[in-house]
């Protein structure tokens with residue numbers, strides 16, 4: 001029997017999320033996020049930039065942790081420009097095995113980025129050269145990103161309408177495994193993205209990734225409808241999300257919103273279309289971790305995890321709720337992992353930090369039930385990690401440091417190499 005095509009999640013918080021202006025994550029926080037994504041059963045994490053020198057230690061240490069099984073089944077993938085030299089740098093300095101290669105397909109961006117020196121045929125040539133380089137270097141999964149895909153056909157009317165099909169076919173013919181349809185500016189509508197994705201997927205029969213931004217408030221809706229375009233064309237879909245919707249400008253498609261939309265919205269219930277490995281009950285934990293790490297509180301009205309998501313005040317609603325939850329709620333707090341004990345656990349921050357001493361540290365680890373192999377070494381790593389993050393650490397972070405000291409040491413090492 002043919003395998004059922006489903007929708008998978010590729011979280012891009014550690015790549016697109018950290019490109020958000022004014023905020024960021026430390027290498028250790030990015031590591032913890034990969035760990036939480038693995039616990040949640042997310043398919044893949046786009047975990048960083050393998051052509052950037054300051055990412056190398058972090059990327060290699062995470063790949064090593066993944067090999068040890070620490071990240072669950074989570075696939076770790078890197079992002080580079082679709083330029084052969086970036087691919088060479090990535091494979092020279094990191095052990096990354098999965099890559100997405102990005103290039104602009106719209107004329108407005110092609111002209112803007114290459115100063116009018118490259119036309120659309122040059123774009124296809126550069127992209128295929130990068131794909132060949134990646135495949136020859138042993139990269140297992142190559143995704144090709146059509147940046148600004150949503151503005152590609154509209155702005156380029158003097159060319160044939162199926163440039164994206166041609167681009168995608170060329171990518172696949174040279175070994176690409178997926179095409180990432182990027183609505184880079186958040187310009188699409190649900191109907192237009194469904195049609196565009198379906199057209200490409202039908203013509204090329206390649207799995208499609210959806211990468212949607214929220215400039216017009218459409219990111220989640222476009223991700224879901226774009227993915228349905230792929231499914232209806234007979235191929236699997238991969239939605240790019242970020243935790244808490246963090247990302248450039250108005251952000252990316254929010255992970256929890258996408259998961260709830262794929263399982264709870266009209267017509268989706270019982271469809272069983274979402275990757276079954278995903279454990280929604282990890283939502284609350286991961287959203288709170290990312291909020292702490294980015295120092296950006298979860299909005300009170302955030303989907304699923306906002307503090308008002310299950311609060312009911314108006315008389316009619318409260319009365320209806322008391323009679324039966326399903327009168328006014330599509331999902332319940334425990335489905336998202338929000339239980340009383342969880343709230344207490346996550347909310348508590350243990351303050352053994354940058355300036356903590358051995359005694360306090362031992363007390364904290366004892367209360368966590370962890371026996372330390374080398375107390376002084378653990379204290380040193382805890383102090384450095386806390387200084388690196390400029391905040392106290394939570395229980396999972398303390399446990400992680402005790403369990404993986406060598407990798408944490410590598411992740412914390414960001415000294416520039418002297419050439």
Ligand SMILES: [Zn+2]
Pocket residue numbers: 016184211213
């Ligand atoms: Zn993006």
